[in-house]
Amino acid sequence: MPIPRIEDLRDRRSRTHMGSRLWNQWCLVRVCIAHARIRLLVMAAILVVGAVLFMKLESHEFGRSLFYTFALVFGEIPEEFPKSGPLQVVFFLFPVLGLTVIIEGIVDIALVVRDRRRVERRWCQMLASSFRDHVILVGFGRLGFRTYTILRRLDQPVVVIERDANGQFLEELRRDGTPLFIGDARRESLLEDANIKAARSIVIATDDDMANLETALDARRLHPQIRVVLRMFDQDMADKIGDGFDIHLAMSPSALSAPTFATCALAPATVNSFIVGDTLLAMQRWLVRHDGPLGGKTVAEVMREHGVMVVRLERTTGEPNVCPSPDLRLEPGDGVLLQGPVETIERLRSAALSEAAGGSTLA
Template identity: 35%
Template structure:
């Protein structure tokens, strides 16, 4: 959710980026409306023999932009300016003002120039390539952590394009492999890039291009080919993740034990997260005793199964009957803890050689 304060800050950053981009237009405006009237006041003499007022000189310059001079000049320099100001003013100033107004007041439009200006306001942001299910969840997680995110997606009809636009996430519809695409994301000032498209080759190309433009950028690559993961990590010094390797442990353990809410690997160790309702065995033990006896790290507790969840309870906290305790442990330790609590034994996870 974008707060009012953050939205105001973004608007100011966006305005500053626009002014920086249109500095030529600003300089032309100063030259035309600041300097030119002074030249006319200096050189032009009216029928009464007096110099023209500054206000009339300014009005003359203004109407020259529309080809409607208000002064009848006979000075050679002023006649030259009368011929030069209209085309120069229209070509540079008027065009710049129209484009500036368009970009500032039509920011809801998802064109490439709008996206590029928005990206210029960011520094230390994360570029997410791919607006599919994985890419969208990455964006949601990053934004919940307070990180600025820009998204690139090749297809207008991708699953979460409309959702991202509704949430006011800067989104570029473009082929990520085109030479102009990554520079538009301001990748040179980005902290990280997440390559989450459904094409392994495209993800590798994105990673190489991003590292070439920004040698210090952190690269995270989603790969479908498990054989490429280790090679990419070693060769590109990037964090390569395989969807199948991440999902396999969770799916296997979910099939064996529905009480396991999450699983992951740390080296060769299979770790699980599960929720225990303290009925038998656990009541009377402290958090430290559960850790020392069973290797179970208590992540959270809900007293009596009600109320707010209490994260990271202290080691001397004593578990009471009815408490809901979320524990993290290695799978074999988890099975021992289930046996201790006198719950039905979980089936053996034979694939990992544990019984």
Template identity: 30%
Template structure:
């Protein structure tokens, strides 16, 4: 079983994304309610100017235009005036008329704004989109079925930033994914606007994990058109069709015989990994990786990697020199390239400890 890792840095990123999402969500709400706010401002400022003009006309002047605006504003919210109640009927009418203006123009808008601002669960879709809009160099997962959920878990374990699009609102996995802090957008990923809501322009990879080959291909093509540089990993049940997609479009197309979730996760993370082969019921893949400075096995040996990760290192490349089947005592340095053969779980753990 792979070891579990905590990601305090990922937790901090998650909290910061929620702060950013709150700011963005509030700004969107302010834009939606800009008309009531604009008309209210016009009514208060215009009313203040008219009050100032009338007060001078009837010989009950106030000290300044600012005070006139303040008087109108306090009257709107039924606050007592900070000076003697005016004697002239024209000025008195302001204290009775402005509360009506406030109720008509602003009260309903403020009530709706407050309800939507503090009850984001009622606007779940908009909130998830706001969170997704803060992501950068993330992975988009389309489909949260059995395979999709396992892929999401693997990517989460690898510390990857993830956004999910799922059409079926009754999927039990949606709440479980959200509990991990992953934004889940309930919508149709075949619509370009939905992909844009998941911030596809700044995503580095997208995985299509639904059971519909035609829909997976449709989404893959739209994703590539919206972001030509995005890495596309698509689930295709037909082996020949999968290989044809790889050759024609450069997609990483994994067929029904290659449905291991860690393979999908590794492919989306940008790792050079082959399609798995089954040997006596065990899936094995060959992966190539460059040892990073942060790797847990940097400055260790081949034997350390093989003993602790339960896989085989079949090639070591150092300083432009390749060594096939290196010995257990061969050192591993940052910048070296190794090719390893192992099961999906073992490869996923090795890649995680390499910072991928």
């Protein structure tokens, strides 16, 4: 189970549900209406003034007067040319005014729809304001993109804040319809635009430790109950910040990756490793052999007798099985992913090598 590449994550990113997409489009429509509100008010004023003139000078009821004005706006002649001077002016002036307002409005809205970046901030504010229990992701580099992809696969609404307007993955974000704010997250206004008071957590993943810390403190001040996940390159500082500032999780990428580097150097079959408390846990790929320590045993027996868990089972006859049933019996040729303390897995591997030439692990 190799670590997925950026390209693989991009291909497998989850799509938003139809309801979410419709809501995104509705927010865009509202932004377009707000963008064209002056022209809409001008058009409404033209219709009202025209209707009042027809009512006063031609003694028509309001509905007919409004219809005549509406027809004039689109260049249609609703009745014979009037004898009244003011209505004669209306007959000449309203088609020009009305068509000018309509054409300008259509062109302006078309430009907004074609280039959403003209109103991106307002659209994102409107969309983010509708979110509840969402995750705010600060920093959209490689780590931010991987985090975002996993959150979307879990159907978790996300709001992104990124400082670089030319970021590598921003177009992917815009195509997904996710709210995006360009700017420095240390500005409180950006956190408020991201609707931080309704968010469940904030993940701060930029490459600037001090900026990350400042953003975390601002987020905690604006929303004291928010869960803060903080990226720090200095693990000693991360530990102190986690304890001293009540940050829920402060992580150093180097500290997270170091166990995997070390265990992969010792055992080629290692997929991943991590430290829980003082225990180094590893995940390794194994091939079940009939004469090996796993052959013929159930998943529960492997755990009970050897102290390791079978977290994934692959058979040529079906799809991979994640967290297989405890009663499932392992068969020769099965590919399994074992997880447990490194020392325990190494003892099991040594026993397997002593029982069968070539061992039972996958190279």
